[in-house]
Amino acid sequence: MASSLLVEDLTCSVCLSIFTDPVTLQCGHSFCRWCAGEVLAVQPRCPQCCQAVVTEAQDLPSSFILKSLAEKARGDWSLQTDRAQAADLCPEHEEKLKLFCITDQQLTCIICRDSEKHERHKFKPIKEADAALRKELETFLQNVSGDISAVEGLADRQREEISKSRKKSENLMTQISNQFREMHQFLTRREKQIENELKQKQEDEMKRMDESLRAVETVLCENRELQVKVNSALEIKDSESFLKSWTEDENRKAKRASFRPRAKELRVENTSFSLWPYESHLQFFVWKEMLEIIQPRAERLSLSNNSGQTVISNIGRSLIWDHAKDRSESAQRLQNANYNAGYSNSYSSINRQHNYVAPAISGQAFSSSQFTSGQHYWEVDVGSADCWKLGINKYFLDYDGQRYAVCDQGRNRNITISNTPQKFGFYLNCSSQQLSFYDADNMTHIDTVDLMPHSVPTSAYFHFQDRDANHGPLTVCWY
CATH class of the missing domain: 3.30.40.10 (Zinc/RING finger domain, C3HC4 (zinc finger))
Incomplete structure (x- = not known):
């Protein structure tokens, strides 16, 4: 340098x-x-x-x-x-370099080939080594060129995916803006309608109270006018003049004759207009009205394919214990316990003597409709249930009364949820093959699992396992 x-x-x-x-x-x-x-x-x-x-x-x-x-x-x-x-000469022997040591990958002379330094090494003439190396490099270059082509293809695909992602993001942004604009328009329209309703009620109320006030003021004016006239007559001290003045005034005499107390006939009109629930539950009622314009809504699932010790409610929304079946199985367990123990004691006696513990009661059900494509969302109210599994077949949220876990193809992964939600939401995206779990009480994301290929069509999955038949039920939320 x-x-x-x-x-x-x-x-x-x-x-x-x-x-x-x-x-x-x-x-x-x-x-x-x-x-x-x-x-x-x-x-x-x-x-x-x-x-x-x-x-x-x-x-x-x-x-x-x-x-x-x-x-x-x-x-x-x-x-x-x-x-x-x-x-071109060997630096050690000053001989012309005519050989290529394959072992050391260097040019050598004839003397180097016979030296101890290159003992048992393989040699080739320079031209043969040149041809062999060129052939190797040509093959290597083909591999490099092939890999470059493959990498270029990946780069093109990545650029295409980036373009798709940007376009999808723009479309989603437009979709979100449109949906929020629709909600804003609905809320603005309802706000104007409720304000106009309030103004109309206020005008009607004010008109009614104004009319009452005018009637009161009319009576008050007439009474005061009569009061003045009577007082003016009473101020005349001369008896003759007093009698003459009063008897000659026909109008005054007529008003005295027609006078009657009016205070009890009149009343104060109290304010009474009301917007009913809008006064105290405005947001709730408007939210209920807003549900009518929301598309799509949460899935209104119905349950079927029931098994175990549970039954489905009449409207198909809830999974509850089959108490009759549970009592029948309990009686059978009691009979077996009596037979095996050789006693005729009561069920409680056998429990006490043999520490008999009733096994956990369980049951499961699936939604009657299957999910084949698109995106789907549904919510489940777990009520007082202590042990349940909710989601889809092989992919679900598992609660055993103490901890939450996500089950993915039989593999359980414990997760932490800061509170104890009563409602859980499930979002199934058949396109991206993903299932997400939400705390539906405050709409916060809990976890997401990737589904294996060919996981759809599938159905919503509901499972009970508990020792207390009074727990539950599991209920699909309908809006």
Whole structure:
């Protein structure tokens, strides 16, 4: 690296060769004396920085330091050339390199082949080694080229997937914006409707109370007018004048004759208008109204294919214990226990004497409809059930009363849920082959499992296993 930098620094920028009798101009740039003379004869300026030169080339002093360095660099260059020419000779035996040691992967001479250093090594003539290596490299190059083509194909597919992902993201963004806009429009419309209803009720209420106020004020005005007239008559002290004044005023006499207390006939109209549930349950009632415009809704599943000690409710939404069947099996277990023990004691006595524990009661069911394609979401209310499994066949959320686990093809993986939800949501995406679990009480994601190929068509799966028949039921939420 130092030699290459030295040669570059000692090269004339005009002839591009190592300096010959170098001279230095006033600006500090150096050139061969002959090159400087040729350039300055045409234009008296430095070829590099274009600064004016007032001295003739033959009068410029020689740069002895550059001259010495240039001669040394020229000698090193010659030595390197000689070494390059001698590279075809064995550096150890100075014989021509005619063989290729396959073991050491290097060129050798004939003497090297017989030396102890290369004992038992394999050799080939240079031309044969050249042909063999070229063939290997050509095969290797084909492999590299093939891999490049495959990688380019992967890159193209990845770019295509990136493009698809961006497009899908844009479409989803548009879809989400449209759906939120529909909800906003619905809420804005309902807000206006409820506000108008409130205004109309307020106007009707104010009209009714205004009419009552006008009636009260009319009676009040008439009574005050009569009061003034009576007071003015009473102010007359002379008896003759008083009687004459009162008897001659027919209008006053008529009003006195027709007067009756009106206070008990009048009443204050209290405010009574109401928006009913909108006053206290506005959000809930509007949410219920909003369910009518939501598409798609949660699946309204019905259960079937029941087995075990459970039955399905009449409307097909709940999985509950079959108490009659449970009592029958309990009686049979009691009879077997009596027979085996040789006692005629009661069931409780046998339990006490033999520590008899009733086995866990269990049952399962599937949804009557199958999921074959698309996306599906349903919710299940677990109520007071302590032990259950919910999801689809072979993929479900498992709760044993203490811990939650995700079951994936028979493999259980424990998970942590911060609270104890009563409602769980299940989102099945048949396209991406995934099943996700949600806390439906606050709509937070719990976990997602990848389904094995050909997992659909499938059905929703419900399973009970408990010792307390009073627990449950499991109920599909319908909205």
